[in-house]
Amino acid sequence: MTATAPHRPPARGTLPDIAVTGLGMLTPAGLDVASTWDGVCDGKSTAATSDQLAGLTIDFVCSIPPFDAAALLGRRTAHRLDRSTQLAVIAAKEALADADLDPRTWDGARVGVVIGCGVGASRTWETQAQRLREGGSRLVSPLLxxxxxxxxxxxEVALACDARGPSLATATACASGATALVIARDLLTSGQCDVVIAGGTESCNTPLIVSGLYQLGALSTRCDDPAAASRPFDHARDGFVLGEAAAILILERAPDADARGQRPRALLAGCGSTTDAYHPTAPHPEGRGIQHAIRTALTDADLSPQDIAHVNAHGTSTRLNDAVEAEAIRTVLPSGPHITSTKGVLGHSLGATGAVEAALTVLAVQHSLIPPTANLERPDPAFAHDLNFVTKAPTSRRVDAALTHSFGFGGHNVVLAFRAP
Incomplete structure (x- = not known):
């Protein structure tokens, strides 16, 4: 193999700022952005037992509150969509309204869609497999x-929004929603799109997926106290709590948003994506890929470690992930940013979580308010020294720049940098 000169990305000043002009969310804390933000800032876990998991070793998850999909989407549309797709379409509609964009008036050929998911339509898979077992192929839906x-x-988001530019899915496990935002940024900076509807969705609080994660040893076993089960960075953490969610961000080039009088909530300033190439499920023990992703995002955003006021950590509440991530933060960001993991409230929504946490980071920048980490009673003394965790209540602080971390099985690492407009 011959040596080649290292690739040099374009100078940061040659790329347009990317504006986040709209947000849409459905999470266990609420059915829209406002209620989700209030719930996350309140810092109370949403984990609870689920009738769908009755009889299993792990019978609790973080579930989205009940909603009427038929009323929001129309009966026929709701019937033909898996729940994960329903969530994405509903969140996209909220995000477009928030951005003051109307698909009836735009050039749909200039609008792209990028939606990440880690597992996909597990509810439909399990339901239809049961029908096949019980009644044969006649009972399997032709819509499968x-x-x-x-x-x-x-x-389906493209169909609902008349978005006729590129539409695609990203699948980088639990980093899928964050990867979607990276791809969306590229579609805008390359000039292929003027607007991109991007984010992630996941709804797999199902017996098969919960059982598989339990067998893997990833889930908390606190069935006697589900609300205390997800405790990122706590010394007594024993695994994550599965959740479901969707989050959609509307991205535009900042000059285009300015031209139509839309003030951004925040700017997507930089991205860093790496792969550990170490293990199918475990992070590299020294966090090499994580550290490289953080540094890459900082360089891309033209930010220094000292500029970062807040980190929305991946913080899964698993023994290994939290320890490796904490050490990476200490190493690359020694200036002591305020750290939180919103999985203490919302659980871990797998492929959606990167988009959910990106949206929450945008809100932290916008409101100068950093939510607490639920159930973080005693930070693990093995790594807690010199780290500034937010606990008990939100912290008011000006957030000119923040990072959000997303890591997934397969060694996928994505770090996004947001800054105030």
Missing amino acids: LPMIGPSTPAG
Whole structure:
């Protein structure tokens, strides 16, 4: 192999700022952005037992409050969509309204869609497999394949919004939603799109997925106290709590947003994506890929470590992930940013979590308010020294720049940098 000169990205000043002009969310804390933000800032866990998991070793998850999909989407549309796709379409509609964009008036050929998911339509898979076992192929829905395709959420969002530019799915496990934002940024900076509807969705609080994660040793076993189970960075953490969610961000080039009089909530300033290439499920023990992703995002955003006021950590509440991530933060960001993990409230929504936490980081920048980490009673003394965790209540602080971390099985690492407009 011959040596080649290292690739040099374009100078940061040659790329347009990317504006976040709209947000949409459904999470266990609420059915929209405002209620989710209030719930996350309140710092109370949403974990609870689930009737769908009755009889299993792990019978609790973080679930989205009940909503009427037929009323929000129309009966026929709701019937043909897996729940994960329903969530994406509903969140996209909220995000577009927040951005003051109307698909009836735009050039849909200039609008792209990028939606990440880590597992996909597990509810439909399990339901239809049960029908096959009980009644044979006659009972399997003819809509099965359109419902379960990994690109279905992106395609259905595009259909609902008359977005006729590129539409695609990203699948980088629990970093999928964050990867979607990286790709969306590239579609805008390359000039392929003027608006991108981007984010992540996941709804797999199902018996099969919960059982698989339990067998893997990833889940908390606190069935006697679900509300205390997700405790990122705490000395007594024993695994994560599965959740479900969707989050959509509307991204535009900042000059375009300014031209139509839309003030951004925040700017997507930089991205860093790496792969550990170490283990199928465990992070590199020295956090090499994580550290490289953080440094890459800082360089891309033209920010120094001292500029970062807040980190929305991946913080899964697992023994290894939290320890490795904490050490990476200490190493690359020694100036002591305020750290939180919103998985203490919302659980871990797998492929959606990167988009959810990106949206929450945008809100922290916008409101100068950093939510607490639920159930973080005693930070693990093995790594807690010199780290500034937010606990008990939100911290008011000007947040000119913040990072959000997303890591996934397969060694996927994505770090996004946001800054105030």
